[in-house]
Amino acid sequence: MLQRWRGLAARERGMLLLMFLAIVGAGLWVGWWEPLQKQRTHWQGELPRLRAQQQELQGLLSTAQRQQQAAELDxxxxxxxxxxxxxxxxxxxxxxxxxxxxxxxxxxxxxxxxxxxxxxxxxxxxxxxxxxxxxxxxxxxxxxxxxxxxxxxxxxxxxxx
Structure with a gap:
């Protein structure tokens, strides 16, 4: 394999290296960068909804705690x-x-x-x-x-x- 590589012209080696870098770049794009972007976009949409639910649940919890304290029997x-x-x-x-x-x-x-x-x-x-x-x-x-x-x-x- 090494003899074949040495037998190639400099221009052919450059094109093969460029093609190899393009394939690695495309693989990184499809396998790593694109899923990260999808996940980021997903959480950008989910976080406001989750924060609203958290605030609503905190309100319900504080209301329940006030009712429980008011309902304690003495x-x-x-x-x-x-x-x-x-x-x-x-x-x-x-x-x-x-x-x-x-x-x-x-x-x-x-x-x-x-x-x-x-x-x-x-x-x-x-x-x-x-x-x-x-x-x-x-x-x-x-x-x-x-x-x-x-x-x-x-x-x-x-x-x-």
């Missing part, structure tokens, strides 16, 4: 809920040792359950103990209950008894 909110449902006459709330103890005395069962079920669905108030029994005349149309309800505050655990 003793004052629990008392307000009891008063709004008309159960504050029947339930005494004691806030001690990181939990709420509610003493129920002769409360209407339907009103108590209508208030209690949504409250217990909130993970901020896990049920730890529930002891209720029917009180009053068994022939009454509206059942009345008495007993105790113990709920944890925050992420406290505990099962139901």
């Amino acid at each position: 003793t004052a909110a629990l008392r307000t809920q009891l008063q709004a449902s008309g159960l504050n006459r029947y339930i005494t709330l004691d806030d001690a040792h990181g939990r709420w103890q509610l003493a129920v005395r002769d409360a209407p069962a339907d009103a108590l359950w209508n208030w209690l079920l949504p409250v217990l669905a909130d993970p901020a108030a896990p049920l730890q103990e529930l002891k209720l029994e029917r009180t009053g005349d068994p022939n009454m149309a509206v059942a009345r209950v008495s007993g105790t309800i113990v709920m944890g505050q925050g992420n406290g655990g505990g099962g139901t008894q």
Whole structure:
């Protein structure tokens, strides 16, 4: 191969080198430069869309965090809920040792359950103990209950008894 190369005229060697450089250049263009340009063009179109999505998601996240902070259950909110449902006459709330103890005395069962079920669905108030029994005349149309309800505050655990 080397003898053949030396046997070529200078002009032929120059043309072969030029052709070789053109082929290498075209190969680099097609195999490296053009894909880079396509990728650059693609990301120039995608980045504004992704930035807009990021801003929208940040807005949603901050809204969700504000709602979560506003929805946290505390003793004052629990008392307000009891008063709004008309159960504050029947339930005494004691806030001690990181939990709420509610003493129920002769409360209407339907009103108590209508208030209690949504409250217990909130993970901020896990049920730890529930002891209720029917009180009053068994022939009454509206059942009345008495007993105790113990709920944890925050992420406290505990099962139901």
